[in-house]
Each structure stands twice: as structure tokens, then as C-alpha cells.
Amino acid sequence: MDYFLQQLINGVTLGSIYGLIAIGYTMVYGIIGMINFAHGDIFMIGSFIALIMIVALGITAATPLLLLIAALVLVLVIAMALTAFWGWTVERIAYRPLRGSFRLAPLITAIGASIALQNFVQISQGARNKPLQPLVQGGFQLTDGGADGSGFVVQLSYMQILIIVSTVVLMLGFTFLINHTSLGRSQRACEQDRKMAALVGVNVDRTISLTFVMGAALAAVAGLMFLMYYGVVDFFIGFVAGVKAFTAAVLGGIGSLPGAMLGGLLIGLIETFWSGYFSVEYKDVAAFSILAIVLIFMPEGLLGKPEVEKV
């Protein structure tokens, strides 16, 4: 039972990170109907920018708490801003010229952009792993492992709390943004019918750009969390995290924000439970198999709208 609880906590943490990346996929897919294959690499770049800023600002675990918080907020803001810029640029160069063109073309440019970004980072930042000493240490012990110390000690670290709480806050803010602001309204309009939205005066290009910017900013948050949670990044983390997050977006129902979060949580849980109880090696197989099964029996995902076949 204790072991189960620990896996649950770990799974929710991992799922939060996947969920944040998945939002970027789901929004872009919702609005222009393409898989933004480069989004995983945008997440990776966000992670790198955060790492560089942390090292440049000299933040360590020894930094006094208040200063540490302030510095981390600063790192987060810079990472979000710069990563958003990367997201914007990718959209501008690789996707916008192909708007309204044939469906496979942006998929290929997306794969191209993904390859280019990965290798750009490999060249500019080196191929080696970059290990970061933990910045936020400690946590709560939820169980003490029994009187004889033979039980399992369940840990809920401050880092995990930080990740889960900020994910929840971001999600709430984001849901508000989509449902109650004019930007959100433009986005939903573009999702429904881009031509019609343009006719009634929505600046479609700007709305799409902003979608990429927001997705990239959230990916940067996920990047920082990933970095602090796992303490290591390299240029290849984007691919696996990206595929998982896309899986999460599809699982939850593509185009749906709560769906992306739910899908992220599920993928995170499946992965940790599978690794915890069965085998670590096959955790990806488990995640992908679940994806295939869900899609085959429920093609619209868990929270997506069913697509009616028009005859």
C-alpha cells in the first residue's frame, strides 16, 4: 500500500510535466490541425535555457530561501520568454508559409524543424549530459516505514509539491484565459472555422502565433520542472518527452485542455506504475499500447468531441 502511494505521487508528478507539454500539442492541433513535431524540442530548449540561467545566476541549494525563490521566478520568466520566442520563430519559418497548403507538408517541415533544433542544440551546447545539483531538497515523510523499519518510507518531496501546485495554478490560469478573454475567444473561433473567423475580423495569423507562443511558454515551465526534478538534461530529451506528451494529448482528446492534463496524468501514472510493478524497460511499450488501445476503441480520446462521419 505504501509502495502504491509512493508510485501514485511519482506518477502524478511526472504526469504534470507531460500534461504541461501536452497542452502545447493540443492547442496547436486544435487550431491548425497539425502535429507540431518540434514541440518536444521546444521543451528541450526551454529546459536548456533554464539550466543556463540557473548556472549563470549562480543559484545553488545553498542560496537563502527567499533569494532562491526570487531567482527561480526570474529564471522561469526568462526561460518562458525566450522559449516562447523560439516557438514563435519555428511557426513563422516552418509552418506559416505552408498555411492552407497540403496537409503533409507542415508535418514534414515539423519533423525537419525537430531534427534541426536537436542538432542545433547538440552543436551549440554539446552532446554531453548536463547534471544539475538539486536545488530544492527535502520533503515530507508520509509514513515512517513501521516500528521495525521494514516498511516502505513514502516521500513527498518539496520539489514534487512545487511541480504539482504550479501545474494546477497554471492550468487554472490557462483555462480562464481560454474561456474568458478575447484572445481565448479568437482561438476558439479559429478552431471552429478559420476562414469564417478571418471574415469577422479575427487576426488569424496573430492568433495562431500566440497559440505557439503560449504552448512554448508552458513547455518552458515543463522544461524547468523536468530539469529540477530529474537534475539532468541533454539534447535528446525532447523526442521521448514529446512523443509521450503527444500521446497524452491524444489520449485525453485532442483539442481539449482538461483532456491534455488528464491524458498527461494517465500517461505519467501508467508509466510509473508499470515501471514500479512490472518492468522499467517496457514502460514505453505500456504507454504506447494504452494509446493504441484507447484510440482504436475511442478514437476521439477520453474528453474529445466525437467526430461524426458526414456522408
Added chain:
Amino acid sequence: MQAVKKPSLLESSLKDAAGGALVTLALAAVMIGMKVDVASGRGAELFIEYRWFAVAMAVVVVFAGRLVMNLFFWRTDNSVAAAVSGLMPKSKAGSGLGAALKPLLLIVAIALPFALMFWLGARGSRQYIDLAILVTTYVMLGWGLNIVVGLAGLLDLGYVAFYAVGAYSYALLAQYFGFSFWICLPLAGILAAFWGIILGFPVLRLRGDYLAIVTLAFGEIIRVVLLNWYEFTGGPDGISGIPRPTFFGLEFTRGEGGFADFFGLDYSSIHRIIFLYYLILIMALMTNFVTMRLRRMPIGRAWEALREDEIACRSLGINTTNTKLTAFALGAMFGGFAGSFFATRQGFISPESFTFIESAVILAIVVLGGLGSQIGVVIASIFMIGGFEFFREFEEYRMLVFGLLMVVIMVWKPRGLVSTRAPSVSLSKSAKGISADLVQEGHG
């Protein structure tokens, strides 16, 4: 009334270039300008290496590049741009060129090893024949995938799985049962086709990008299984010592009973390379032959009709499930053939050769070549794989350039290099190609 002053070309170009330079500065400042690295000798501490000069270079290059492009290409409809596009073959001339191109390419392909041997000698030509083998392998893979993506319009991002199935089928059959290449080749194809059907069956209900992501997932699953099933597949160590193919039972070995000995030639390792080249060339041409023939048959027309409109197909009594499955199975079969060739050529395989990036490259070849176009696949393979290998000296930058090129070519020609579709049957002799704008890309 004051006339609205239109900004001059130079002014607007400068503005645009300055904008581009600013964006570059923002992007590069951290990711290029500050390199985070692990300090050696001081534990695992990280430090930053500042490289402002590189940032400045990037900014200057982008500024100059955009300025030049703006002044001479993008914003003018004059001189340079017109002159350049004047040099390009027009679409009409293009089809005439295409008709002449095919036999020409075939002759070049057949004569290639001998021409290379003649010019460069056995030692010098080896690397080029090797490259030709690689390019031809991708041509074959591209043609195989073209059945699935180009004709049937089913987006498959996990094609490399069948390549892997083919390669491992041969390697394992040879390892456990000692079967020879010629027995394994058809078996590998059949096994790959079988996997194509197994994987195809559940995903048939899916459309578009869902199909893409599930095929990607299947590709990854197969790779992960190959990687972790250590007892059976050797895991990350792969399988080595895969037997080489024989020429009707003659091995390419030195000494008695070998190929060279039988034909009274001096032994040279180039013989096997040339043999492998012709082997893959014949296999690729077979793929093309079968595909072209199928296009003129009901099944091929049904594939293309499926790409155009699935609902109409069903209303005409076409069993779309079977039609999709045959496309999957056939595409997979050719992938399997190519895979067993890969195994016998390398003599060693490991899951590392079958990553997602391979699927992406094969798909890129098909899309860049022009969906459904057989000759397009050839051109794209030569250009992408051949060109790519020539950049070997710039090892580091190779993949970066490769990715960027994928973006640039696609933006330049979204429908691929050869985008007209030739009708499969016609009443008049002079039936024209069909413009790509009319051809659907499929929804499945």
C-alpha cells in the same frame, strides 16, 4: 493632399533584415552565446562558456542573408528572380524531360559500378558504390512506403518497423536455423507483410494524424522490444556474423570455390560490393515494376480512389478494409525485403538502425519526391541521402543542415519535386498529367 510615401525597396529590406537580426539576437544570445558545460576535474560542477563572437556572427549572417534575399528575390518580380526561374524547366518541358529521364537514370544505374571502376579503380570506387547501395536501398524503401502513403493515402510514421522485421527475420532465421539469404529473403518479406497486417488491422479505423501517431507508436514498440528481449535478439548488442549472400551458391571468398575462382577472376573484395549493388538495384526495380503494374489494376485504382474519397469507395462496393490492408501488407513486404538486404549487407544489425528518424527520413523522401511519384522518390533519395553523405566531412553539421533543408524544400515546393499524377488508363495517347492541386492527399 499628401501622397502616401511608399517606402523604397532598400528601406523596407533594411527594416526586414534588421528585424530578422534582432530575432536572431534574441534566439542566439542564450543558446549560442552561453554554453553550459561540465567542468572537468571539479566534480560535476557546471560553468558557462561565453561566446559572444559566435552570436555576433549569427546576427550578421542573418542580417546580410535577409537583406540580399529581400533585395534580389523576395520583394522583386524582376531580373534576378525571373532569370533564375527562367532557367528552371517549365512544367510542360518537365514532363518531356521526365520521359527522357527515366531510361537515362536506368542506364546510369546499370552502368554505374563499371564506370566507377573504370575511372577510379577498385579501391577508389568502393566508397561510391557503397553510397550507391545506400541510396538504392532508400529508393526501394521510398517506393515501398509510396504504396502506403502516396497511393493509398495512409500516413505511416512507423515504416521502419517493417524494415526492422525484415532485417531481424533474416538475421534470426540464419542464426537459429542456418537458412541462407535466398531462402530468408521471401520469408522476411512474408513475415513483414504479416506484421503489416497485424499492425494494420487495429489502426484501420483511425484517420489522419491519429493513424500517424499510432504507427509511430508501433514502430517504437517494435524497437523497444528488440532492444530489451535480450535472450532472443541480443538486445542493444544486436546480432553479428549474419551470413553474406551467395551468387547462386558461390561465396565471395578468396580461394577455391569462391566467386572469383569460379569465373577465373583475381579475387577482389569489390566483387561482393558490386554484387550487392546489383542485388539491391534488381530488388528496387522489382518493387517499382510491381507498383506500376498494380496501379493499372483494380487494386491500385482502389488505393488511389481511397486516397481521394473513402466514402465514395464504399458506395461503389469496394471493401476499404481489405484495400487498406493490402496496401499496408505490400508496403511492409517491400520494407521487409529491403530489411533483409540491409542485414546481409551490414553483417551486423542492432535496434539502433531502426529509430524513428529512419521512418522520418523515408517519409521525407516520399513527400519531397512528390506523393505517389516513383521518379520523385529516386530524385529525392539521390539528393537527400547522396547529398547528405557527401557532407560527411562536416559530420557535426550534417543533421542540422539535413533538418533545415527539409524545411526549406518543403516551403519551396509543398507538393514535392514531381507533383503531377499520371493517369493509370486513358483513351487518347496524349493524356496529360494531373495537377497536384486536384489530387487529394488522403485522410487515413
Added chain:
Amino acid sequence: MTQWNDNPVLTVEHLTMRFGGLTAIDNLSFNVGRGDITALIGPNGAGKTTVFNCTTGFYKPTEGRLVMRRTNGEKYLLERMPDFKISAHAKVARTFQNIRLFGGMTILENLMVAQHNPLMVASNWTIGGLLGLGGYRHANVDAIEKAKYWLDKTGLIDRADLPAAELPYGDQRRLEIARAMCTGPELLCLDEPAAGLNPKESLELNELLMYIRKEHDTSVLLIEHDMSVVMEISDHVVVLDYGVKISDGTPEEVKNDPHVIAAYLGVDDDEVDQIEEEVGL
């Protein structure tokens, strides 16, 4: 005593189709007579296309039976068959309200695709054809001849090698009919074949349908708004409103049915009763 009840090619019995809470068709029964041109009419949203989609297997009806009786005596329960088998075995072909041609394929190719099933048999399910065995070559030539016949009938023969998407609207409608006819149907379902046609094209369509009925042993069921087509050529008219049959008879009978007038002119239900009283029903 009417012909369509004596010798129906299609019998629709108690057909009901619900989408969630919406009942698109409610307990609908009617017959399509063999050799007749039957028109299914009704205001927009009356459920006409839904009847077609149930007949051709694109929707599975919630309740009810659809019996297709072929000339050779075979009977098919359409509600139990997948869509492609309805075309292949029960010999029901259809066209679509929003034309569904294979736009990137030539006109001739469109008609060749329609002959998929016989050609598959002739090519021994591809294997014989691939190896050059069997009568595939011959069957292929026959298929082209059949396509030419229909191209000739629809006046498209000169443009056989053009992509279908390049045809003007009216020609696309005719091509869709030609394509459906290439499957050799015994019942042809046409979804608004005259929509968007000019009067001349409309007239040509009438002739084409009369010809099909006369020469090819094919019964026609059509949905149409254009009354000039309906009244001119149909033998039997079924009127739907809100998924319910409100009238069924010869064009003459239907034309004078107060329910039909009410449905088309938008009269309230109680007024219908009033009108009924007035005309003495």
C-alpha cells in the same frame, strides 16, 4: 392497387433512426416499385438523406427492416449488411448530395474504379493480373468499353482523360450517375441529382433517367427538390416531413394532398385539420 405494392424492388418497413435524442426518421414504411422512378421529397431536414444512408448502409437503422429484392429472386436485408456489400451484392448504387468524385483521377478512371469488383475477380484477386494470367486483359478492355458506353450516354466521352475535379458542376453530377451505373445496379439512389443544374441540364437529366429506367432494368429512387423533375418523370412520390411519411402516391395524388401543401407552405398542424375538413378528407 398500385404497381409498387405488387412488385416492390425495395421495401422499407417501420424504419426508425435516432441520433441521440433526435429522431430523424420515425416508423417509416414505403415501397419502391420495380422499374419505377420513385421520388422521395420533403422540406429540408425531413430525413430524406437519412433514408438513403440507411438504405446504402452508411447508417445502421435503430429499428426497422429494408428488404431489397433482386430480379434474380435473391432477397437482401440491407440493415444487416455493411455498406460496400450493399453495393456489391444487393446491387444498390447511390450518388451524394455533395458530389463525391475522385477529383484527382480522370473521368475514365472514376468509371474504372466503379467496376472494381468484377475486375478483381477477373484478375484473380490481383495475383493473376500481376502475372499476366487469366482473362484480366480482356476484362479490362470490356471495362473500358462499358465506361465508354456510359461516357457516351452522359456526353462526357470527349473529356474522358480530364481529371474529374476540372469538370463543371452539372457534368460532375452526370459523371456521378455514370459512375454509379458502372456498378451495374438494380436500384439507383440519387441524392438531389438536379441541384444546381440549369433548366437545360435538368431536362437532359430527365432524359438520362428515363433512358436508364427503360434500357437497363434499373429502378430509380431519387431525392429531389426540383418539382419539374419530380412531377415530370416519377411514377411514385413519397413525401416526408420531420421523419414521418405524410403522403404516398402518384405525382397527381401527392400534388393535391393537403398535408403536402401544408408541409411545404408551413401551415400549423391544427390548420392542417382545418384544411382537411375543407377539402373533405
